[in-house]
Amino acid sequence: MNWNLICTKDDLVEDAGVAAMVNGEQVAIFYVPEAEESVFAVSNWDPIGKANVMSRGLTAHLEGQWVVASPLYKQHYVLNSGQCLEEDITLKVWPIKLVDNDVYLAS
Amino acid sequence: MTSLLGSNQTSRSQLVVVGNGMVGHHFIEQLIELGGLDEYDITVFGEEVNLAYDRVHLSDYFNGATAEDLAMTTSDYYLNHGVTFYTNTRVIALDREQKLVLIEDGEAVSYDKLVLATGSYPFVPPIPGHQRENTFVYRTLDDLDAIKACADKVKTGTVVGGGLLGLEAANALKNLGLETSVVEFAPRLMPVQLDETGGAVLKEMIEGLGVSVLTATATNDIVDGEQAYHRMNFAGGDFLETDLILFSAGIRPRDELARQSELEIGERGGIVINNQCITSDADIYAIGECALWEGRIYGLVAPGYTMAKTAAGHLMRNVGAAFTGADMSTKLKLLGCDVGSIGDAHAISQGARSFIYQDQVNQEYRKLVVSEDGKKVIGAVLVGDNSYYDTLLQYYLNGIDLPEQAQSLILPASNGESVGLGVDALPAAASICSCHNVTKQDISDAVASGAMSVADVKGATKAATGCGGCAALLKKVVDNELTALGVEVSTDICEHFPFTRQDLYNLVKVEGIKSFKALLDKHGKGHGCEICKPAVGSILASVWNDYVLTNDHISLQDTNDRFLANMQKDGTYSIVPRIPGGEITPEKLIVIGEVAKDYKLYTKITGGQRIDLFGATLAQLPEIWKRLIDAGFETGQAYGKSVRTVKSCVGSTWCRYGVNDSVGMAIKIENRYKGLRSPHKLKFAVSGCTRECAEAQSKDIGVIATEGGWNLYVCGNGGMKPRHADLFATDLDDETLIRYIDRVLMFYVKTADRLQRTSVWMDGLEGGLDYLKDVVINDSLGLGDELEQQMSHVVDTFQCEWKTTVNDEKALKTFRQFVNYDGTDENVVFVQERDQIRPATEDEKYELIAKAV
Ligand code: SRM
Ligand SMILES: Cc1cc2nc3c(=O)[nH]c(=O)nc-3n(C[C@H](O)[C@H](O)[C@H](O)COP(=O)(O)OP(=O)(O)OC[C@H]3O[C@@H](n4cnc5c(N)ncnc54)[C@H](O)[C@@H]3O)c2cc1C
Ligand code: SF4
Ligand code: FES
16 A cells, blocks of 8 residues: 555645546545544545546535535435445545645555 | 217216306316216306406405406316306306206206306395495405496595405405495494404404494485585484495395296205205205305305315215315404404303403403303404414314413413414314315325425315415424424524524624634534535625635535536536526627537527536636636526526517517616525516516516516416416516515525525415515515615625636636546546537447447
């Protein structure tokens, strides 16, 4: 497992997501300063809407968990596990960390 | 096959209905619902020019409602169901032996089954002079037209009869601007419903409104007046001069056909019926106000509807269908005064005892009549405040045991505690809506089968769609049922704010809160979610109108608002430039064409009179918008819960029928309100004349040109649940039109729920259209100026979001497809169809990718 520098904090949008391309895979990166983890990385692919859009969903805090709502059909996915709250589906997740101003992702 | 069809046709019986009033029409609807069209060919005769209309709300005709608004049906409905109908056609006789109905011009129509729904006529006491000119009755649209025409020319009016209808008529005369008097023969007003004190309190209230009331007054004759058109001479030697006389001295059943054909008639009139609504002739039914059941005539619509249902049921062989009487309790607002009467209002039952409460300062009077053992409500009288009515009625109808302190039911609640009866306590058989005979059980059933709101339940059961008197109770029962099912009916917007959207709006405004974080810190908990964030984002935008993509606001925006475009199924976006009023120059059309061509966008004319360009990627959005903005376009905000389009028709500038410049007004309106964020999207339309080519009556705000200016319609909707807009005001000048729209819109923004269109908002608005008119036109809440100021703030601070965005480096950065890579999304694949692109289907993608490999 290698930590790769993906972008800087300035590329992120507070309380929202951006997309990154990592080894040919699309990753949605969320920056949530209030969360313990502060950054999350899940697959950008919406398995229900079948499009690369997860990074454009709204983040939410529901019953103690940080989630993102799909922008297409509004299912919720837990950001640190990728688990969908409505269906038996899981998004791929990547280890990610914010070090000073830099965002690293492990793959 | 053909023989089957043929035999079916000939086997249908001929069913004739005489009278196309409220009950006659309801009967036809019921029969159709029960599948009656398979068995009967229906023919209906109506003497009036209009098809059935809502007589209960007849007085609205003087307050701006049109005959169309009051209509209960349309010729299309009858045509589509194969019902043969005759308007303006009186049935003059029945031939029971040959089973024929004879109509005015000598024609005869045969029947197998006949339904008489001829209603009643207003009784005019045979006072000498009662047939003079300028004397009227109050029953039909024609009557009202005649009254209006006369009232326009005179100053004073008098109603003979101080009953329920008489007082309603007096209100109408007063509203027509006449100095109004009421003359009642009995010693008090509303002698049937009220006791002596109740009548006296009501009299005082009505006199306080400037209507003079003469009780215990008999009129001897009516002759020429000196100061006015008539002079009414009274028994005691007094007299009254008045220009217009309106008789409202009770109703009499229209039983003339029954008399002529020798059906059994009651001693004082009325066609005798049994529990199945059958007359003395087994093939003839009578329903509504013409029918006499157990010696009673029912002068209300609800019992008539029950009779209609019974007769229809019986005709469809439902052996259980029966009419077994009806409750005559009533609750009314007469000349603005609350009056209610329940059961034995006069306490004449054996052993009846009463509690009485009177407040002479606030003019309130209440009497609660209880049974001999003090356990049950058997009657009540309310004057001045009807808020006690629903609870008392439920105690009465359902025989619920009274609480220890029975008097608490009519005493004013101290320190805000409520003495109302919890709907929980109502038995399943409790009647909630008497107009449509809907019980608590019916509502539970509707909720159990999926109705999730008052609107759903209304649709499923028709409850609260008659007189509307049961609406508040219905809401309580529905909420209660939902709660019982474990459905949270909390009005909190979400787990983060223990508030409704309206509360949040007020907090933002009153406390000057400018960001989500500030609101959350002060009034919420946790971190927010995809419900409260966009809702608060929208409120902040409605109130402060800041640019939505600032640091503070960007994460609040729904996906479409965040990128100022509508996301499509494949993650690409559509682009909709504003085309105000649908008017566009050839130059601008060419620009759109060129942009679409250069970026290979799918191009389509929308249902909102503008042009949508589909298939732009996230990264292309700013470039495309830059070109559009340079050519003079602005954002169409097709993505926002905000003002969408103002549809127009070509109007008086070109159209030979147009009476005003509808395009000009549409552009004016669109430019004024563009940029306004609201609880849900807003659509407008302006038509140049009553032909209504712009379909304004299906919009949130509709404007139709008239000879006298503009008619304003509000709260229409197309979409999933179409709703005709309500006529709000007529013949407005430009300035008043805009002022009213300002106020209506801002009041909606202030008070609606999140994602609630104006139509749903209106349906849930307590007091409905009249209340909204009161707030906007009469400024009853004193909010008028504030609402206008807020609107001018929004108008003054308008900015095209796309223009701001293409000039904002920071915002532009958020439109990158990837933060670390310049490529595009390979999953976005288009194929060609009819010379344009469209997203490839899953299978097509699979094939294309396979080919590429
Ligand atoms: C483009 C257009 C269809 C077209 O090809 O003509 C359209 C497209 C969409 N409509 Fe619509 N509606 C369009 C005219 C209408 C109309 C007709 C009109 O406005 O005269 C109606 C019925 C009128 C009305 O709203 O009362 C209409 C009733 C709806 C509804 C149902 C609203 C309702 O109250 O029931 C929705 C769903 C919603 O808003 O929740 C909807 C939602 C949508 C959305 C936003 C669905 C979505 O979330 O993807 C569509 C995306 C628009 C886009 O990508 O640009 N659209 N939609 C029309 C755009 C008009 C414009 O110029 O802005
Ligand atoms: C101003 C006003 C306010 C009212 N307010 C209320 C209220 O708040 N609540 C309430 O419950 N009730 C109210 N009512 C009473 C309610 O309108 C009636 O109970 C209801 O209309 C009765 O319906 P119906 O069909 O029996 O009679 P109608 O609605 O009168 O219909 C009978 C129809 O038959 C036609 N007809 C009669 N004879 C013939 C013939 N020979 N050939 C062809 N056609 C014929 C008549 O022209 C009429 O159109 C009000 C009535 C009025 C006038
Ligand atoms: S609504 Fe009237 S003015 Fe407008 S186009 Fe149609 S007919 Fe002409
Ligand atoms: S009681 Fe009249 S609508 Fe329900």
